[in-house]
Amino acid sequence: MFDERIVASFDDKETPFYYYDLKLLNQTLKECRSAAEGHKFHIHFALKANFNQKVLAAVKANGFGADCVSGGEVKKAVEVGFDKKQIVFAGVGKSDAEINFALDNDIFAFNVESVQELEVIDQLATAKNKKASVAIRINPNVDAHTHHYITTGLDENKFGINSWDLPLVYDTLKSCRNLEFLGIHFHVGSQILDLNVFKSLCIKVNEMQQWFEERGMPVKVLNVGGGLGVDYQNPDENAIPDFKSYFQIFADFLNIKPHQEVHFELGRALVAQCSSLISKVLYIKNGIKKNFVIIDAGMTELMRPALYQAYHKIENVSRMVEGKGFKAEGELNLIPHTSYLSYDVVGPICESSDCFGKGVEMPETKRGDLIALRTAGAYGEVMASAYNLRPAIKHVYSEE
Numbered sequence: 001m002f003d004e005r006i007v008a009s010f011d012d013k014e015t016p017f018y019y020y021d022l023k024l025l026n027q028t029l030k031e032c033r034s035a036a037e038g039h040k041f042h043i044h045f046a047l048k049a050n051f052n053q054k055v056l057a058a059v060k061a062n063g064f065g066a067d068c069v070s071g072g073e074v075k076k077a078v079e080v081g082f083d084k085k086q087i088v089f090a091g092v093g094k095s096d097a098e099i100n101f102a103l104d105n106d107i108f109a110f111n112v113e114s115v116q117e118l119e120v121i122d123q124l125a126t127a128k129n130k131k132a133s134v135a136i137r138i139n140p141n142v143d144a145h146t147h148h149y150i151t152t153g154l155d156e157n158k159f160g161i162n163s164w165d166l167p168l169v170y171d172t173l174k175s176c177r178n179l180e181f182l183g184i185h186f187h188v189g190s191q192i193l194d195l196n197v198f199k200s201l202c203i204k205v206n207e208m209q210q211w212f213e214e215r216g217m218p219v220k221v222l223n224v225g226g227g228l229g230v231d232y233q234n235p236d237e238n239a240i241p242d243f244k245s246y247f248q249i250f251a252d253f254l255n256i257k258p259h260q261e262v263h264f265e266l267g268r269a270l271v272a273q274c275s276s277l278i279s280k281v282l283y284i285k286n287g288i289k290k291n292f293v294i295i296d297a298g299m300t301e302l303m304r305p306a307l308y309q310a311y312h313k314i315e316n317v318s319r320m321v322e323g324k325g326f327k328a329e330g331e332l333n334l335i336p337h338t339s340y341l342s343y344d345v346v347g348p349i350c351e352s353s354d355c356f357g358k359g360v361e362m363p364e365t366k367r368g369d370l371i372a373l374r375t376a377g378a379y380g381e382v383m384a385s386a387y388n389l390r391p392a393i394k395h396v397y398s399e400e
Contacts, residue, residue: 001236001276002317002372010370010396015280016297017394018052018381019372025055025274028240029062032270035243039251039262044088046226046267047073049378054397055271056080065108067226067265071098078105088223088265090137090185092159099124109133111185111223113160115168122176131178135185135223136161136169140204142188142197159187163208170215181217183260184208187225190268195249197227202253209255222262224250228269232311235374241269268378275377277302278317278396281369282348291343293362295371298347299354300390302376303383306353312376314345316362318369339364345371349388 001021010019036043044067045059051073057080059066065086066077071094077087089102090111099121102110112118112134125132139160161169173181186208188201201224209219228246231238246269256262279297286292304310340361347354356373365371384393 001239001374002315002320006398007317007370009400010278013278013396014394015278015370016295016301017278017396018275018376019278019396019398020052020054020275020377021398022054022058022274023398024239025058025271025377026062028270028274029058029064031240032243032266033062033064035247036264039247041247041250042086042261042263044086044263044265045270046265047076048382049267050271050275050380050382051076052381052395053080054395055274055377059270067267071095071101074098074102074105074107084108088135088263090187090265096120096124100128103128103130103132106130109135109182109221111135111137113137115161115165115172118169118172118176118179122178125178131180133180133182134173135183135221136181137185137187138163138166138204138208140186140188140201140208142200142204166208166211170212170217173217181212183219183221183223184212185223185225187265188227190227191229192227193229195245198224198246198249199253202250206253206255218259220260222254222256222260224254224262224264226264226266226269228266230269230272230375230378232272232313232375235273235313239273243269272375272378275380277312277373277376277380279371279373281365281367281371284365284367291341293343293345293360293365293371295345295347295356297356297371297373298349298388298390299351300349300385300387301347301393302356302373302380303385304379305356306351307383312356313374314357314360314362315372315374316365316369317372319363319365341365349390 044065046067048069060082066082068074068077068089069091074089084105085108087107088109088111089107092113121132137160139162212219228241230241277297279295281293282296283294299306341364342359342361344358345356345360
């Protein structure tokens with residue numbers, strides 16, 4: 001992602017900031033769209049991964065819909081100009097105000113996560129003399145084999161409706177006159193790299209759609225969620241996920257009927273690699289047991305390492321070694337280094353958990369060097385906070 005020209009352009013920028021490679025973003029979106037179109041699959045972008053204005057503009061321009069998990073995200077999707085008939089609204093705790101806003105904007109569907117929610121949507125739709133299209137989010141009890149905080153498809157998770165409640169769902173749908181049953185919805189988790197997980201999901205989807213159709217309720221939409229992971233260790237070598245193999249799993253293992261549409265809700269896979277958090281070294285603290293690099297970005301700018309113990313590749317882009325990064329000659333007049341040191345890379349926030357990496361091997365690092373935390377385009381900017389009264393995060397775009 002980085003060369004001498006790009007790094008030189010950072011010299012006059014105040015850190016920290018998110019750097020967006022819009023060319024890579026558009027290439028990723030194009031490859032995903034091409035792979036999906038081969039199967040006539042529909043893609044909704046998960047706004048919870050990234051709602052940067054230029055990112056959303058690129059997503060919309062590529063013809064994707066919007067997957068929203070809050071009223072604020074629904075409002076954002078409407079404001080950006082997504083086709084309202086391509087907006088879906090999920091979330092385990094939708095408020096009345098959020099539901100009413102979505103009803104007023106005639107979105108495509110609500111992904112409903114409890115029997116009580118069905119009743120509430122029906123009541124609010126009745127008051128507006130409208131019909132609300134609903135998909136039933138079913139908990140498939142499929143283990144995503146990922147971090148327990150981002151697993152969503154097990155019986156122990158708060159998301160979705162468990163299979164033993166389906167008879168009550170059926171009775172409720174039959175009694176609610178202002179609901180239109182559209183289909184079924186699943187999402188087993190995030191950062192899934194083992195495609196066998198999606199094979200297991202397909203088997204559950206096939207079972208569930210048969211359950212509804214046997215009871216005279218045709219399933220028009222199979223929404224299988226998202227969850228496709230990315231390569232955090234090798235962001236340059238594997239910048240774009242293997243969308244073809246991912247979609248082929250569903251084409252091969254889902255029982256798709258002629259009248260059905262298959263919908264996906266991808267987020268991380270589309271945007272993670274297009275952005276890095278750029279920070280500047282404030283101080284070096286060398287000790288007997290540890291060397292610390294203290295940078296001006298913290299957990300307030302990138303929460304994932306503190307929250308999930310997540311890995312992000314950390315690079316000193318000011319001092320990359322010849323043969324391993326930039327060549328020594330060039331605009332920055334970079335100096336080759338032969339010695340690497342092990343550093344704990346930490347931020348300025350008053351919390352011990354404000355740590356981006358322990359034992360990170362980097363060229364000998366100096367105050368003022370630029371540090372890149374890679375693969376930060378998903379769940380980076382959107383999770384930023386003002387804790388410690390930190391200023392709002394800034395952005396730099398490749399086209400600038």
